[in-house]
Amino acid sequence: MMLRARLSLGFLFSVSLVTASDARPRPIQLKVVVVTMFELGADTGDAPGELQYWVERDHLDRVYPLAAGYHAVRMNGDGEMAVLTGQGTAHAAATIMALGLDPRFDLSHAYWIVAGIAGANPERASLGSAVWARWVVDGDLGYEIDSRETPPDWTTGYVPLRKMRPFEQPAAALDEQVFALNPGLAEWAFDLTRATPLVDSDHLQEIRSHFDGAAAGRPPFVTMGDEISSSTYWHGKLFDAWAAEWVSYFTGGKGEFATTAMEDTGTLQSLQFMAAAGRVDQQRVMVLRTVSNYDQQPRGMSAAESLAAQRVSKFGAYLPSLESAYTVGHAVVSELLNHWPKYAVKVAGSDQAAPATARASETK
Secondary structure (H helix, E strand, O other), rough: OOOHHHHHHHHHHHHHHHHHHHOOOOOOOOOEEEEEEOOOOOOOOOOOOOOOOHHOOOOOOOOOOOOOOOEEEEOOOEEEEEEEEEOOOOOOOOHHHHHHOOOOEEEOOEEEEEEEEEEEEOOOOOOOOOOOOOOEEEOOOOOEOHHOOOOOOOOEEEEEEOOOOOOOOOOOOOOOEEEEEHHHHHHHHHHHOOOOOOEEEEEEEHOOOOOOOOOOOOOEEEEEEEEEOOOOOOOOOOHHHHHHHHHHHOOOOOOOOOOOEEEEHHHHHHHHHHHHOOOHHHHHEEEEEEEEEEOOOOOOOHHHHHOOOOOOOOOHHHHHHHHHHHHHHHHHHHHHHHHHHHHHHHHOOOOOOOOOOOOHHHHH
């Protein structure tokens, strides 16, 4: 009798565990996560930052607090989410990790699109242009001496870690100092959006007229080019020359510097760690940066004077660059959502033969 009672109690306990397990809601399957970095005020209804157009136009009305991250995440009923990381590498890394480890969400098949504004080299992109990256290179890790003490035969006072002088060969990147994105996916996103019309204006044309460069005179366009990511907002022609050489140095000549941004190494580092944990698919990550300003001074102005004129929302192409980020990024989001059964199973662009280097012809 006692044995029968114990068996009955054990059975009831097992049933209660199964029932409790079944009662837990299943994680929400995400199809696309749009990563934005800053917002000026509220998520809707005021001066926009990188998040606002996505919230308003894609009806991301479902708000999920993210206590361990910078800002609540927002979704619609189609499986699209937007996350606001906060500015700087630390904010981005922490917020993306918080999202990736949140048990409410299934990110195993989600595509990630970083969609933010950037500075750009006027040789590679014009104001308001949209640039898809294949390489993101960290610009923070290194040694530095004051420019006033730089040896006369050095081109910069910035030295790679474990080296004795700038760009000393052979290059030896630290782990996660260089991020090689899925080239087939980047090429697919570019091919899908390359003909997307972007808004030009007399105002943008007037600003562009003060800059030299192969792309400076062009109306906004979609291209491919690579990014240097650093938490220091640098500016000027000499730093631009350093960035171009830094990207080439650490990618073995495969990367071609086009844009400069702040947060993406933090975002990509978290995604890489989560991929190792089986939480995300690292082959489904895209980086799109749109040009709000040039990374150097125009003709007849010093770097210091030009820097003083650079303020968020006062960049020459601030609003056009936000518009481009949404317009180009949304074309990719729409394609993924409208044909989800196809892209859920097979990574977009997986059958694409991507070239080894960026197509310079696309920037001329």
